[in-house]
Amino acid sequence: MKEKEKVIMEAAIKLFGKKGYDATSVQEIVNEAGISKGAFYLYYKSKQALLLAIFQYYYDGFITEFEDLKGQDLPPRQLFIKQIETQYRFILGQKEFLIMQARERVFNESIGQMLNKMRNVITQSHKQSLSAVYGAQIEPYVWDLTMLVQGMMHPYLELLIFDKIEMDLFDLGKYILQQTDQLAEGFINSESSPLLTEDIVMDMELPFHKVTIDKGDLLAAIQEAKEKYSKSKDLLITIEVLEEEIKKEEPRIPVIEGMLANLKKENKLKRLQTQINDVFNLQ
Structure with missing residues (x-):
């Protein structure tokens, strides 16, 4: 964030908290920030954009x-x-x-x-x-x-x-x-x-x-699934293939989609499927 953006934001936060959003004008914000209206609109298209x-x-x-x-x-x-x-x-x-x-x-x-x-x-x-x-x-x-x-x-x-x-x-x-x-x-x-x-x-x-998770969180969830279903051979193979692929620097999406297709009927792994879909933006 540029210094002037921060100055504008801090001025707005102060005025919004003191006067309220509706009662605060852009002119009051720029006066508080010590800048021109032109400088304000250079960083923010409107008061709502600033909010x-x-x-x-x-x-x-x-x-x-x-x-x-x-x-x-x-x-x-x-x-x-x-x-x-x-x-x-x-x-x-x-x-x-x-x-x-x-x-x-x-x-x-x-x-x-x-x-x-x-x-x-x-x-x-x-x-x-x-x-x-x-x-x-x-x-x-x-x-x-x-x-x-x-x-x-x-x-x-x-x-x-x-x-x-x-x-x-x-x-x-x-x-x-x-x-x-x-x-x-x-x-x-x-x-x-x-x-x-x-x-x-x-x-x-x-x-x-639906909260976004990163690859590290996803791999932790996969490890948990491996431990939970270690006695189910077919499930374990699919989970391990997913783990191996996801660990790669450039995971192959078709491989991941193929493994997810294998898990589609496994309701007990529905949450893991959702997490994988979210991380890789799959449907």
């Missing part, structure tokens, strides 16, 4: 922070706490702007897609962390547990934003994990069936499974 750029800036920053946590090689419980802390800290850092957006319902399709992507990243990360913390026993209930954790987090966020209650965010993350321990134990010892299963999420086309 979208601000959302993109926040989205990129959030995703970078969240992804950086994965590279820290933290124990599962520590990673989950840090994810919660990071989520709260990021939102609180932009609270005036986000309150404005919620209050004025400044919204378009592009912003909606970006917010959905962020929600998907958070949901998938929570689900993966909960699986890592509680292991195979929680898998039948992991989607239900994920939804309950997010439901638990929301009221505390409202207290932090609207009631301005001060809390240590790391301690709050630890507290939420402690309560999650109780929920997980209840699920594991329960004889009831889960409400949300992987198949239900897939069949309902809920957005949570």
Whole structure:
């Protein structure tokens, strides 16, 4: 991002948070930024284009922070706490702007897609962390547990934003994990069936499974499938061929499509098929 773009963006964020989006004019933004209108339109076609750029800036920053946590090689419980802390800290850092957006319902399709992507990243990360913390026993209930954790987090966020209650965010993350321990134990010892299963999420086309993953994540999912279906010879061969091809610097799409055709009737591997399709932009 060029320096002048950043100056314009920072001026707009300040004014949008203070006055609101609708009440802020382009003239006020350029006055605050100390530039001409011509310079503004050199970088942004309109006030709405600037708003979208601000959302993109926040989205990129959030995703970078969240992804950086994965590279820290933290124990599962520590990673989950840090994810919660990071989520709260990021939102609180932009609270005036986000309150404005919620209050004025400044919204378009592009912003909606970006917010959905962020929600998907958070949901998938929570689900993966909960699986890592509680292991195979929680898998039948992991989607239900994920939804309950997010439901638990929301009221505390409202207290932090609207009631301005001060809390240590790391301690709050630890507290939420402690309560999650109780929920997980209840699920594991329960004889009831889960409400949300992987198949239900897939069949309902809920957005949570559609978050973009990279090749490293995909290979990890393939390794998990190999271990899970190690006793099924035909399935294992297909999965291993996929793994070998995907590891190549230039994977051959026809080979991948051929292996996916072999898996088409395997509903238990539907999620893996979706992930491969997403990574390689296949239909």
